[in-house]
Amino acid sequence: MNDQELERKLHTALEHAAPDDVEAVLARLGPQNGKIIPISAPKRRKRILPWIAAACLALAIGGGVAGVRYQQANAVASVVSLDVNPCVRLEVNREEKVLSATPVNDDANQILDGMDLTGTDLEVAVNAIIGSLLKHGYVDELANSVLISVEDDDLTRGAALEEKLTGEISQVLESASINGAILSQSFATDDALQQKAEEYGISQGKAALIQTLVDSSSHLTFESLVGLSINELNLLANSEAAADLTGQNGEQESIRSTGTASQSGYVGVDAATQTALTHAGVQQSQLDYLEADYDYEDGRMVYEVEFGVSGVEYEYDIDAATGAIIKAEQEGQTIQTPAPGQTQQPQGGSSGTISSQEARDIALSNAGVALSDTRELEVELESDDGCYKVEFKSGQYEYEYEISVADGRILSAERDD
Numbered sequence: 001m002n003d004q005e006l007e008r009k010l011h012t013a014l015e016h017a018a019p020d021d022v023e024a025v026l027a028r029l030g031p032q033n034g035k036i037i038p039i040s041a042p043k044r045r046k047r048i049l050p051w052i053a054a055a056c057l058a059l060a061i062g063g064g065v066a067g068v069r070y071q072q073a074n075a076v077a078s079v080v081s082l083d084v085n086p087c088v089r090l091e092v093n094r095e096e097k098v099l100s101a102t103p104v105n106d107d108a109n110q111i112l113d114g115m116d117l118t119g120t121d122l123e124v125a126v127n128a129i130i131g132s133l134l135k136h137g138y139v140d141e142l143a144n145s146v147l148i149s150v151e152d153d154d155l156t157r158g159a160a161l162e163e164k165l166t167g168e169i170s171q172v173l174e175s176a177s178i179n180g181a182i183l184s185q186s187f188a189t190d191d192a193l194q195q196k197a198e199e200y201g202i203s204q205g206k207a208a209l210i211q212t213l214v215d216s217s218s219h220l221t222f223e224s225l226v227g228l229s230i231n232e233l234n235l236l237a238n239s240e241a242a243a244d245l246t247g248q249n250g251e252q253e254s255i256r257s258t259g260t261a262s263q264s265g266y267v268g269v270d271a272a273t274q275t276a277l278t279h280a281g282v283q284q285s286q287l288d289y290l291e292a293d294y295d296y297e298d299g300r301m302v303y304e305v306e307f308g309v310s311g312v313e314y315e316y317d318i319d320a321a322t323g324a325i326i327k328a329e330q331e332g333q334t335i336q337t338p339a340p341g342q343t344q345q346p347q348g349g350s351s352g353t354i355s356s357q358e359a360r361d362i363a364l365s366n367a368g369v370a371l372s373d374t375r376e377l378e379v380e381l382e383s384d385d386g387c388y389k390v391e392f393k394s395g396q397y398e399y400e401y402e403i404s405v406a407d408g409r410i411l412s413a414e415r416d417d
Contacts, residue, residue, distance in 0.1 A: 073093055074093065075093060076091045076092070076093065077092060077094045077152065077154075077157070078091075078092045078150055078151065078152040078157070079091055079092070079150070079151040080092060080126075080149070080150055080151075080161070081203040081206075082130070082133075082146065082147070082148060083146070084133055084139055084146055084147075084230050085138060086103070086105060086107035086110070086111045086133065086138055087103075087104035087203040087205075088101060088102070088103060088108050088111060088112060088129050089101070090117070090125060092122050096121060096122040096123075096161075097119060097120070097122070098117045098118055098120050098121075098122060101117040104202070104203045105202075107138075110136060111129060111133060111136065112129075122161075123165075123168055126168055126169065130146070130169055131172070134176050134178070139173070139180070141262060142262055143229060143230075143262055144173075144178055144179060144180050144181050144231065144259070144261065144262040145180075145181045145182070145233075145234040145261050145262070146169060146173075146180060146181075146230065147182075147183045147185075147206065147209060147230045148165050148166060148183070149184075149185050149187075149206075149208060149209075150162045150165070150184075150185070150187075151189060152188070153188045155186065155187075158186035158187070158188075161186070162184045162185070162186040162256075166256070166258060169182060170182060179260070180259050181234055181257070181259035181260055182258040183233075183234055183237060183257055183258075184255070185205065185208060185209065185254060187254075190208075193207050193208055193211065194207075200226045206230070209233055209255065210225045213225060213233065213236055224296065224299065228296070228301075231262055234257070235261045235263070235294045235301070236294055238257055238261065239293040239294040239295065240294075240295070265321065266320040267318075267320065267321070267322070267323040269292045269303060272303035272316075272320070272323065273290065273292045273303075273305050275318055275323055275325065276305040276307070276316035276325070276328070279316070279325060279328060280309075280316075280328075282307070282309050286310070287307050287308065287309060288307070288310070289306075289307060290306075291305070292304070292305045292306070294320065295317070297317055297326065300320070300326075301321065302318060302319055302320055302326060303316075303317070303320055304316070305318060312330060312331060314328075314329070314330050315327070315329045316328050330356075353405050353406060354388075354403070354404075354407070356379045356381065356388060357379075359388035359403040359408070360379050360388075362401075362403050362410065363403060363413075366401070366410060366413060367394070367401075369392070369394045369399070374392040374394050375392065375394065376391070377391070378390070378391045378392070381405070386406060387402045387403055387404055387405055387411055388402070388403045390403060396417060397416065397417060398415070399413075399415050400412075401413050401414075
């Protein structure tokens with residue numbers, strides 16, 4: 001038997017085992033009446049959709065809350081700057097966590113070296129910065145002033161933060177045996193101030209302090225004060241040069257002062273006063289009044305000493321660092337001052353030279369004008385030319401003389417209508 005025969009026999013056997021006789025099967029069932037109703041398996045309700053919707057809503061709300069919290073945690077609420085000469089700028093969130101710490105100038109790179117203050121509490125960061133300033137010698141008994149500035153559009157929050165930091169820094173300096181002097185201020189965002197800070201490469205806090213000094217003075221300029229240290233600005237802030245800046249006990253709306261700025265690098269008010277009195281040939285017992293305080297003139301810190309004797313007013317500028325006389329005036333007239341290296345002489349001249357009053361009298365005598373008939377009389381010492389320059393008006397004329405310091409000769413004389 002070959003393969004084909006075997007397949008045929010198997011096929012026949014299967015047909016007989018299960019015949020394909022549909023008609024016979026239907027005949028045995030008999031006739032069918034009525035409709036045939038198809039029955040399908042019941043479907044379960046899809047209750048999962050409300051749960052999915054609720055879950056999505058919860059995720060959305062939770063995500064929104066988390067997003068708000070994340071935004072608040074990373075949003076800058078206040079900007080705090082600490083100035084000595086190095087200046088560090090701290091951006092802080094509402095929880096007083098540090099978002100960034102930035103050096104404003106080159107010196108501040110050394111202060112922040114090795115520090116990662118991001119995420120730390122503001123108080124911890126401030127302690128670390130003050131500690132670094134002390135370590136590197138930027139705050140000591142010679143320069144003990146620190147400027148705290150808080151920039152915050154919420155002025156109430158800014159003022160509270162300013163007060164808190166002032167107390168914290170005072171404690172740190174006290175623990176280091178430093179008699180600190182702290183200037184503090186808070187202000188809202190100011191685009192004009194920011195522009196000036198960027199122009200001069202200083203912090204906005206220092207720019208705000210300088211602007212306050214300039215606004216309270218008749219002769220100080222922003223440009224002239226940019227190069228001063230915080231200690232020097234502190235001395236000016238508490239002097240007659242800025243008389244309207246601070247009130248009683250250092251309390252004033254725009255800036256607050258705690259402690260006394262170091263004067264160790266200067267000759268002192270008493271020494272400067274004595275220099276002026278000696279030069280004028282005046283005893284302290286003769287004075288009608290006496291005023292002496294810090295000022296800033298011609299690029300240097302000076303003591304401005306003013307006093308009166310028998311109705312005559314004197315005004316001196318004494319170099320705060322060296323004690324040298326920079327300017328000396330009597331009733332608006334320049335008084336002769338000694339050249340560097342010369343011994344100071346009381347008013348009235350010295351051997352071989354004439355005084356400013358003598359130069360004035362020589363000019364008036366030559367012009368034939370009495371002192372009582374003059375207006376706008378000025379006598380200035382031209383040290384480089386070795387002469388006094390005498391200018392005055394009388395009647396319809398203006399006079400200008402140059403008088404030799406050495407011998408009183410008239411070097412030039414002019415009269416203009």
